[in-house]
């Protein structure tokens with residue numbers, strides 16, 4: 358038996374993080390897309406890792422429980438990397454809420470029940486959630502603590518209160534950050550830690566869909582005018598994740614880390630500020 362790393366979302370960010378923390382462990386790759394899951398699993402196996410693909414739809418509790426059960430066949434779950442998600446240009450509002458908001462909450466809840474003592478998890482949120490104004494203490498608490506099966510019934514998440522897919526994505530990502538705080542307390546009972554990372558624009562297939570989507574100019578302008586002057590790479594996100602997930606991060610839990618080349622700073626106090 359080996360320690361197991363669960364990776365949900367066989368994308369560039371997820372793979373980059375998995376490469377940092379999966380040596381000598383079993384990597385169980387869960388993705389809804391067979392093509393993506395099998396491709397990343399093959400790359401990892403050909404690079405000396407020990408990976409297996411399991412089909413998993415993050416929007417389904419049953420599918421998440423199946424992924425966990427499959428993973429446990431190889432050993433105890435020591436790490437969770439949740440990098441599955443859909444972006445505002447890829448899916449309708451309902452799917453964004455079901456995958457990015459509900460699915461992430463269920464995954465953190467279910468893995469939190471079985472994570473190995475001393476284990477760590479990270480979920481990928483987004484800078485996008487940092488641009489939305491504060492929602493207030495009451496809604497924050499609802500997003501953090503509402504039982505998972507009741508989450509999508511919250512008033513703030515009803516269709517009449519959501520402007521468009523970008524707004525749905527921002528709400529989902531804000532919820533991820535709040536949920537991580539709530540779950541960090543429960544994971545802590547198992548001496549495990551969980552955090553979120555909120556990347557800015559990172560060049561991946563998901564971001565390339567955004568560049569070519571209806572908000573393409575907005576995204577290009579965003580990285581041109583941020584202090585870094587460029588988009589980021591999955592490897593830069595992985596460097597942060599590695600710090601947060603290994604023993605150097607032992608005092609870090611329930612936190613969110615913005616890694617966006619300064620785009621959020623510029624949005625509030627610089628040239629990216631909306632006129």
Ligand SMILES: NC(=O)c1ccc[n+]([C@@H]2O[C@H](COP(=O)([O-])OP(=O)(O)OC[C@H]3O[C@@H](n4cnc5c(N)ncnc54)[C@H](O)[C@@H]3O)[C@@H](O)[C@H]2O)c1
Pocket residue numbers: 365366367368369370371387388389390393394413414415416440441442443444456481482483484555556557558559560561562563564
């Ligand atoms: N790329 C960026 O600029 C950026 C910025 C901020 C946040 N993020 C977040 O990072 C995460 C990973 O994104 P990425 O850029 O690596 O994208 P990616 O497109 O490379 O990977 C995302 C993966 O998630 C999978 N997926 C989608 N729906 C799923 C579902 N229902 N169940 C299981 N898997 C599903 C896709 O098949 C894909 O393999 C997402 O949560 C995204 O919101 C990305």
